[in-house]
Amino acid sequence: MASYTLKLRRYSPESGDPAFWQEYKVDLDGHRSVLDGILQAKDREDGSIGIRCSCRAAICGSCGVKINGRPGLACHMHLEEAQRRADQNGGVITVEPMGNMPVLKDLIVDMDAVHWKKVQRVTPWLIPEGEHPEREYIVAKEAMVDVTQSMACIQCGACVSDCLSMEVDPLFVGPAALAKAYRFVGDPRDGQQFERLRDLSEDPHGIYDCTHCFNCIEACPKGVAPMSQIMRLRRIAGSDHGIDDRNNGHRHEKAFVDNIEKNGLLHEADLLPDSYGGKFHPRAVPELLASLPVALKGLRRGKITPKKALLHAHKASKDVKRIFERVHDQEKRYELNLYVSGKDEDLPGGEEMQDEQGTEAHGTPASSSAERSPNQA
Numbered sequence: 001m002a003s004y005t006l007k008l009r010r011y012s013p014e015s016g017d018p019a020f021w022q023e024y025k026v027d028l029d030g031h032r033s034v035l036d037g038i039l040q041a042k043d044r045e046d047g048s049i050g051i052r053c054s055c056r057a058a059i060c061g062s063c064g065v066k067i068n069g070r071p072g073l074a075c076h077m078h079l080e081e082a083q084r085r086a087d088q089n090g091g092v093i094t095v096e097p098m099g100n101m102p103v104l105k106d107l108i109v110d111m112d113a114v115h116w117k118k119v120q121r122v123t124p125w126l127i128p129e130g131e132h133p134e135r136e137y138i139v140a141k142e143a144m145v146d147v148t149q150s151m152a153c154i155q156c157g158a159c160v161s162d163c164l165s166m167e168v169d170p171l172f173v174g175p176a177a178l179a180k181a182y183r184f185v186g187d188p189r190d191g192q193q194f195e196r197l198r199d200l201s202e203d204p205h206g207i208y209d210c211t212h213c214f215n216c217i218e219a220c221p222k223g224v225a226p227m228s229q230i231m232r233l234r235r236i237a238g239s240d241h242g243i244d245d246r247n248n249g250h251r252h253e254k255a256f257v258d259n260i261e262k263n264g265l266l267h268e269a270d271l272l273p274d275s276y277g278g279k280f281h282p283r284a285v286p287e288l289l290a291s292l293p294v295a296l297k298g299l300r301r302g303k304i305t306p307k308k309a310l311l312h313a314h315k316a317s318k319d320v321k322r323i324f325e326r327v328h329d330q331e332k333r334y335e336l337n338l339y340v341s342g343k344d345e346d347l348p349g350g351e352e353m354q355d356e357q358g359t360e361a362h363g364t365p366a367s368s369s370a371e372r373s374p375n376q377a
């Protein structure tokens with residue numbers, strides 16, 4: 001049996017005292033979880049430690065905390081692994097409450113105030129259209145492959161805890177709720193795909209508020225990859241439904257891609273005006289004027305030169321052009337699903353793609369709204 005030191009962040013809002021750190025020694029085998037360690041400390045030393053848990057098997061999503069500064073499930077992290085990570089950074093396993101949510105007590109955060117409120121925001125249930133079938137809806141297996149990943153979410157809030165956009169904009173709908181939104185947007189039984197996407201595109205705190213920081217992908221203990229689900233929402237909203245949102249999110253994405261296709265390397269000076277329809281578009285003028293102070297500061301500090309701003313030395317290489325040609329030549333957009341493993345021949349309708357290096361990727365053609373029907377079988 002090994003001995004571990006757990007350093008827990010303690011806080012009791014009612015006491016009026018500031019938060020503080022407290023260390024506990026626990027004796028457990030290294031393969032036992034950090035949650036087991038916390039429960040032993042609570043049981044043997046200090047019954048006042050606040051921790052929420054239930055299943056102790058990474059299923060219920062109750063025990064989200066930050067271990068050594070990273071969000072995750074306390075029951076899903078072995079003590080020996082937590083210690084190995086702590087050794088790289090001070091030697092003591094630290095456990096603190098998740099971020100972006102108010103602390104109720106010690107390691108317990110208020111999931112209702114943030115996480116569940118945001119999940120409710122995306123109407124987390126199916127809204128079928130038309131006549132209900134006499135018995136159940138029959139859905140083809142391949143139609144569900146694409147939503148399986150978002151269905152794996154256990155609502156632990158680890159992704160919310162580390163979302164950089166939410167830190168800056170607490171109103172951002174956020175990774176967990178948007179992954180949940182994709183679960184219904186991607187479901188062929190739902191009849192509100194367009195309405196859901198228009199709503200989340202037009203919301204200034206919606207799908208275009210994500211900054212692609214990848215934190216939610218790293219944080220998620222279930223491989224849901226919320227950022228990938230957000231990108232899927234964007235692709236369906238922008239490419240399939242042509243929703244040009246008032247936040248300019250879709251136009252900005254398109255301008256970004258066109259810029260790389262033309263230049264190979266991003267030409268920043270063109271990105272802003274192109275995102276608003278070009279240098280002389282009425283929408284672009286106020287944005288360009290607003291960016292003048294920053295541009296002047298850059299000029300003064302030598303970060304921007306008139307030559308660099310007006311001319312861009314780079315042109316897309318043949319390799320970059322070839323990538324774009326391949327994408328443009330595809331008749332349908334493919335959504336790669338790296339979550340469901342297995343062979344494509346098992347999936348009716350699933351197709352196999354191979355890149356030039358012979359690497360296999362598995363995907364299903366993205367279903368467009370025109371192909372969907374509420375009772376699709």
Ligand code: SF4
Nearest residue numbers: 163210211213214216
């Ligand atoms: S990728 Fe987007 S949703 Fe995910 S944590 Fe970063 S900002 Fe938040």
Ligand code: SF4
Nearest residue numbers: 153154156157159220
């Ligand atoms: S997406 Fe992952 S990290 Fe976020 S709430 Fe669901 S299971 Fe937890």
Ligand code: FES
Nearest residue numbers: 054055056061075
């Ligand atoms: S106690 Fe259920 S996920 Fe950890």
